[in-house]
Amino acid sequence: MTQQRKGKRNLLTQLVRLTIILGVAVAAFVVWGSVKAGWWSQLATLILEHPEYTITAEDLQLPEVPSWLRRDIRLDIWERMKERGLKSTLQPGVAQQIFTIVAEHPWVSEVHSVRLSFPRSVVIDLEYRRPVCLVAGTAFAVDAQGVALPASDLQDANLPLYLLFGIEASSAVMPGRRWPDGRVIEAGQLAEFLGTTPFEKGFVFIVSRVTYRPLEPDDIVFTLQNREGKEIFWGRVPGREVQGEPPASLKRDRLLALLEKHSQIPQYSRVDLTSSANSSRM
Structure with missing residues (x-):
């Protein structure tokens, strides 16, 4: 035991x-x-954090900035990168995150690619937004899609920008976002469609008017004006014509022919491009 x-x-x-x-x-x-x-x-x-892989603003390679754009968007992109803790080409997913930052910039319409070039370069292929008109009484221009763009970023006084009247200022307007008013969006479409010839001929103003129609979408129409008071009634934007209204291509042909034919435009007269009977009165 x-x-x-x-x-x-x-x-x-x-x-x-x-x-x-x-x-x-x-x-x-x-x-x-x-x-x-x-x-x-x-x-x-x-x-x-090694300097060999640390991205600086100078390491961001973008397409050449248009001559009329004062802002160097590289600095904006770099500042946003720093806010999100993106500082090295070795960080996981850094290219995709930079892609997202670039796509959010007001002056960028499309990002094609973001490619890392080691040790620390970032090659960005993008398209810049191009303004087509200024919105009177506001601090913004818009592009052909009606996206609001800060007018203070523009520097070329010779840039052919139509001036849009008939729009009330709104605190809801955000840079890089579509204008919260269909009249501005359609005015951008019209300015893009017209091109620069009417502007060069002195018709620098686009005036928006709205006709309220019960139980139907509001009817948005536009008039072109010059500084002497001459008016050319355009009508509706391309693709929104009502029955009996000529297509946009025909109205533009009439407009260009009239501008080419009549160098001296009578003051305070009016032309209606939607009416074949009035299309020759100028």
Whole structure:
């Protein structure tokens, strides 16, 4: 019995020792793993922050900025990158995140690609928005899609921009977003369709008017004006013509022919491009 008790006691002692040894081993492994993980984390941080891979504004390669655009959008993109913690070409997913930032810029209409060129260059292929008219009484221009663009970013006084009248100022207008008024969106479409010839001939104003029609969409029509008070009634934008109204291509042909034929335009007279009977009165 005594030997059995001694055997059990020895076995219990060995189990206790083994448990202690295993506990110490596990603790040591955890400590070693933590130290190792911390070392790797520090090493990764050092690599990401290494100047060789750190992106600066000068490392952003964009297509040439149009001559009429004062703003250097590289600085805007770089500032947004810093806000989101993007600073190294080695960061996972950095190209896709830069793509998103560029696409959000008001002056960018489309981003084709963002490509990393190691060690730290970022090559961005994009299309700039082109303004087609200024909205009178506001601080904005718009492009052909009616997207609001800060007029303060424009620098070329010779840029052919029609001036749109008949629009109330709105606090809901946001740079890079479509104007919350269908008249402005349609005016942008019309300005793009007209091209620069009417502008060069002095018809620099586009005036929007709306006719309220119960139970139907409001009827938006446009008139072109010059500084001497001459009016040319255009009608509705391309694709929105009502029954009996000539298509936009025919109205534009009439307009260009009239502008070419009549160098001296009578003051305060009016031409209606939607009426064949009045199309020659100029």
